[in-house]
Amino acid sequence: MTSTVRLTMAQALTRFLSRQFTEIDGQRLPIFGGVWAIFGHGNVAGLGEALHGQRETLPTFRAHNEQAMAHAAIAFAKAHMRRRFMAVTSSVGPGATNMVTAAALAHVNRLPLLLLPGDVFANRIPDPVLQQVEDFGDGTVSANDCFRPVSRYFDRITRPEQIIPALNRAMQVLTDPAECGPVTLALCQDTQAEAYDYPESFFAERLWTPRRPRPDRSELAAAVAALKAARKPLVIAGGGVLYSQACEELARFVEATGIPVCETQGGKSALPDAHPLNMAAVGVTGTSAANRLAEEADLIVAIGTRLQDFTTGSWALFGNAAKRIIGLNVQAFDSAKHRALPLVADAREGLAELAAAAGGYKAPASWSDNARAGKAEWQATAAKVTAPTNAALPSDAQIIGAVQRAMGSDIILMHAAGGLPGELHKLWQAGAPGSYHAEYGFSCMGYEIAGGLGAKMARPDKEVVVMLGDGSYLMLNSEIATSVMLGLKLTIVLLDNRGFGCINRLQLATGGAGFNNLLADSQHETLPEIDFAAHAASLGAISEKLDSIAELEAALVRAKTNPRTTVLVVDTDPLVSTQAGGTWWDVAVPEISEREEVKAARASYEASLKQQRVGD
Secondary structure (H helix, E strand, O other), X not given: OOOEEEEEHHHHHHXXXXXXXXXXXXXXXXXXXXXXXXOOOOOOOHHHHHHHHOOOOOOEEEOOOHHHHHHHHHHHHHHOOOOOEEEEEEOOOXXXXXXXXXXXXXXXXXXXXXXXXXEOOOOOOOOOOOOOOOOOOOOOOOHHHHHHHHOXXXXXXXXXXXXXXXXXXXXXXHHOOOOOOEEEEEEEHHHHHOEEEEEHHHHOOEEEOOOOOOOOHHHHHHHHHHHHHOOOEEEEEOHHHHHOOOHHHHHHHHHHHOOOEEEOOOOOOOOOXXXXXXXXXXXXXOXXXXXXXXXXXXXXXXXXXXXOHXXXXXXXXXXXXXXXXXXXXXXXXXXXXXXXXXXXXXXHHHHHHHHHHOOOOOOOHHHHXXXXXXXXXXXXXXXXXXXXXXXXXXXXXXXXXXXXXXXXXOOXXXXXXXXXXXXXXXXXXXXXXXXXXXXXXXOOOOHHHHHHHXXXXXXXXXXXXXXXXXXXXXXXXXXXXXXXXXXXOOEEEEEEOOEOHHHHHHHHHOOOOOOOOEHHHOOOOOOOOOOHHHHHHHOOOEEEEEOOHHHHHHHHHHHOOOOOOEEEEEEXXXXXXXXXXXXXXXXXXXXXXXXXXXXXXXXXXHHHHOOOOOOO
16 A cells, blocks of 8 residues: 655645755755745745745745846756756746746756746636736636746646646756756645645655766767868867866867867856867857857867857858868757757767767867967957056956956856956856856846855855946846845946946947937936945945956955955946957848948948858
């Protein structure tokens, strides 16, 4: 006879989560680092009571914004290279829909996240409940249906026993390297409180280890043939290299073959910046060293990358008409993009087998030497643009130089949207794997501070430095207070250019007039004078407003020993960005305009379109 235990659905859920484990570096750890929760009428009675009962084995953390707590959970998973993750719960209604943006972020970036929004009553008797979204033509719809297109797996739990198959499926998705992404289990609030006789076996401890699929023999043979024929090969390292823990294998591969490497935003730090074959960033935000090679390469070995438009220069960067692409990726969808030779495999296993089967292949010495020379040229350029000057307002690049000099490379550098990703991708000198934490798949403003909190939870031994602009800060700063409350110290460098400087530059570059991006160019009666340092202090942080690069470097040194989160504010020039490096990006310019600047930009745009490889 099957042994059972009678629990509410919510109690069964939390008990199950507390019994899932992983193993990292020989240490057995709970796979869930905890649950972020903001309670409301859709989850406080059922799930809230259940979480209280499991608080010793499954800690619950309180945040100030639902989107932010989901960002923190995502960053926790990313900092753990997808080996551990967190759950997030909200009430029904706006609490739930606040998390949809974060779900999309996790979906785009292929990161594990368990979303547990409250839902309407399964029995429908009280309908419409507070905050319920009603569909005139479909009685099964709730606000949580917004999660469907941004979830790898979605389920609505309307009976208590449904949580058994739902959680089993959730764990498969969250731990699968190819399917990995957000899972949404919408929890009807009456069902959360209903009891059921659950089998004891459902709560047995389980150890989850990463699956490492090896390449198909025929795909491997085709990839080896392409590699052996290459005279100008180039590796693009994506985030999959880090998630697979394939960094050492990548280093062995490129050192044995002499193939230069460039990195996507997600893949940056796969090799230390100092590695002689690391050309650093590629694409729209790339270095001249990487992009010059990408233009000439006859073989692209794309490892663990989605090959998005910033990486490929909107498919205008790879100029060699004879080029081929090897798509080494655990996800078949990504491996065959743009007619690549697919090599569907775990990055670490695939690299090892590709190297072994290549039989001592080595790139021509002239190609490797050319790469090293280009790297030296780029390093000189980068040193120049990051050095302090006597300018009235420093550039983003000069702020980056100050942070690098004061903090070194043995930190976790966190950033997301705006102008900083472009500058940091090409200029930051990353050290160990995972030391560069970018969210540029979804380019989500507001990720930075919450993400820094999640990264610090994952790596409390590391200094976490968050860099962001005033636009992102104003969108989502509430988790400064959470970081202080939890004793998780961050160092936040806030660059105030008084508006959305990055998009303003793009607007001007495409012929537009400065309009509605910088505060001064937006409709206003009075320009706001925002005291960011005072605001950060009101949230509990230590804060300073700095007037020079020298002051910033000194403040960064002090921040290392500060007892809690520190916010350092610096005014910057909104019009200056690093012109060196980079490549074209497809941003459509209007065909018709009365402005001569737009007409000129359109002519340049049409010329650039001819470089795109349609059908590649």
